[in-house]
Amino acid sequence: MGVWSFLRQFMYTKFVIVLDDDVDARNWEDVIWAITTRMDPARDTVMVENTPIDYLDFASPTAGWGPRWGSTPPTSGPARPPRVGRADRHGPGSQGTGRGALGRVRHRYRATRGALGQGARRLRLRFDTRAG
Amino acid sequence: MKYHDLRDFIAALEARGELKRVSVEVDPYLEITEICDRTLRAGGPALLFENVKGSRMPVLGNLFGTPQRVAFGMGEESVEALREVGKLLAFLKEPDPPKGLRDAWDKLPIFKQVMSMGPKTRRSAPCQEVVLEGDAVDLDQLPIQHCWPGDVAPLVTWALVVTKGPHKTRQNLGIYRQQKLGRNRLIMRWLSHRGGALDFKEWQAAHPGEPFPVAVALGADPATILGAVTPVPDTLSEYAFAGLLRGSRTELVKCGHADLEVPASSEIVLEGYIYPDDMAPEGPYGDHTGYYNEVEQFPVFTVERLTHRRDPIYHSTYTGRPPDEPAILGLALNEVFVPILRKQFPEIVDFYLPPEGCSYRMAVVTMKKQYPGHAKRV
Incomplete structure (x- = not known):
């Protein structure tokens, strides 16, 4: 909560991973190892719903967090945007403006939500779990 | 240096x-x-x-x-030294009350430094060595980058946009990308929560139907450029922060058209207005996430005066899937954030915004856990 509220720009942070201090936060190998060995997803994940920033996320042209979290594949909508640079990138297929885009993202959001069995607009992973 | x-x-x-x-x-x-x-x-x-x-x-x-x-641009020799910049910002955000007279005395230099860093306005400046007005303004003369194949048009990227709200004395400095529409027209793509957009909105409410003055500086000194991308406390202007980084006041010069000031040493300055109801569809452009944006309506900036130094240098960048230049800036600014966060939460050991997560979408925090559930507070 602190990280989110403290500096304005961290409002855009949709994943916060908290680890013990023996883990090197800047080393993915360390981070993934700690997540997979110390975390119980059901117990240690905190989801925060309906935070106002999600609407800004839609309003911003980087629309659509939904498909990027988890395993929901990018939908191949009719107006999937072309990709920047390398050809192997996957993008959320939202294009167009206003309600249309929002609706699409919401739709995909619901799909993701169903797939996860969790209602959440944001995911926070918490690793609180080192013995003791 | x-x-x-x-x-x-x-x-x-x-x-x-x-x-x-x-x-x-x-x-x-x-x-x-x-x-x-x-x-x-x-x-x-x-x-x-x-x-x-x-x-x-x-x-x-x-x-x-x-x-x-x-x-280097912040006047430091190493990336680690950026934490010192963060400590200064943390202090300015929430100064510790002095612990006794000696401590108050020790803190005096910081306050003195801060107080003396207000910008200084010059009467003439290098950025106005050459002045082009009206029909002489021609953005086609600038080597504006067309960054990606799917981009709709050339894009001004490293633009320091100066605005002032009707009720404020403080000028806002923000970086907003600008699509070139023609010889003297650019689309000002500021998202609705950003400083420039807020100033514009307040202006529209206070002066309905009147044009909103805007100035754009390209190629300022590095401290000013970095001041514009650093989240400085609201009480400090970006110009004052740049002065702190540089160790000398930011030198400004008045624009020709309005009560706005731009960095005196800027390579190129664009001055003009956003006219009421002048909007245009912006994009698509490839952005820092690695995707093309949707097309959206943004206000149009009409350039009425273009000034520059002799033999100006056009400063540019591009945004794309990380790593790009903004991601590198994010990595460096990460060092500035750590002391600010640690001041609030001393139990935080490290804080990292991976560039792969677009530099702000994911944060990895390590901490000394002191009690069950402690992590949730952080």
């Missing part, structure tokens, strides 16, 4: 082998992006393209392509 203007910085980087001149002709259509992208990924130098197709102006690219160069 502190840099008075962009040219000082270029000379210092060149002396350190951190800047290379490219004398063969390059095309601002895609080619500059390709060369800068390759150079950035290799940890290479800043690039000064001296022979750009279609323009007489050189293009400066990949300026902050390594965290080390960001540190």
Whole structure:
């Protein structure tokens, strides 16, 4: 909560991973190892719903967090945007403006939500779990 | 080392082998992006393209392509030293009450430094050596980069946009990308929560139907550029923060059209207005997430006066899937954030915004856990 509220720009942070201090936060190998060995997803994940920033996320042209979290594949909508640079990138297929885009993202959001069995607009992973 | 203007910085980087001149002709259509992208990924130098197709102006690219160069730009020698900048910001955000007289005395220099860093306004300035007005304004003369194949048009990227709300004395400095529409028209793409957009909205409410004055500086000194991308406390202007970084006041000059001030040493300055109801569809453009944006309506900035230094240098960048220059800036600014967060939460050991997560979408925090559930508070 602190990280989110403290500096304005961290409002855009949709994943916060908290680890013990023996883990090197800047080393993915360390981070993934700690997540997979110390975390119980059901117990240690905190989801925060309906935070106002999600609407800004839609309003911003980087629309659509939904498909990027988890395993929901990018939908191949009719107006999937072309990709920047390398050809192997996957993008959320939202294009167009206003309600249309929002609706699409919401739709995909619901799909993701169903797939996860969790209602959440944001995911926070918490690793609180080192013995003791 | 502190840099008075962009040219000082270029000379210092060149002396350190951190800047290379490219004398063969390059095309601002895609080619500059390709060369800068390759150079950035290799940890290479800043690039000064001296022979750009279609323009007489050189293009400066990949300026902050390594965290080390960001540190240089902030007047520090190493990335680690950026934590000192963070400590200063943390202190300014929430000063500790002095613990006794001796401590108060020790803190005096910081306050003195802060108080003396208000910007200074000059009567004349290098950025106004050449003045073009009205029909003489021609953005086609600038080597504006067309970054990606799917981009709709050339894009002004490293633009420091100066605005002032009707009820404020403080000028806002923000970086907003600008699509070129024509000889004197750019689309000002500020998202609704950003400083420039808020100033504009307040202006519209206070002065309905009147044009909103805007100034855009390209190629300011590195401290001012970095001041514009650093989240400084609301009580401090970006210009004052730049003065702190530089160790000398930011020198400004008044624009010709309004009560706005731009950095005196800027390479190029665009002055003009956003006229009421002048909107245009912006994009698509490839952005820092690695995707093309949707097309959205944004206000149009009409350039009525263009001033520049003699032999101006056009400062540019591109945004794309990380790593790009903004991601490198994010890595360097990460060091600035750590002391600010640790001041609030001393139990935090490290804080990291991976560039792969677009530099802000994911945060990894390590902490000394002191009680069950402690992590949730942080």
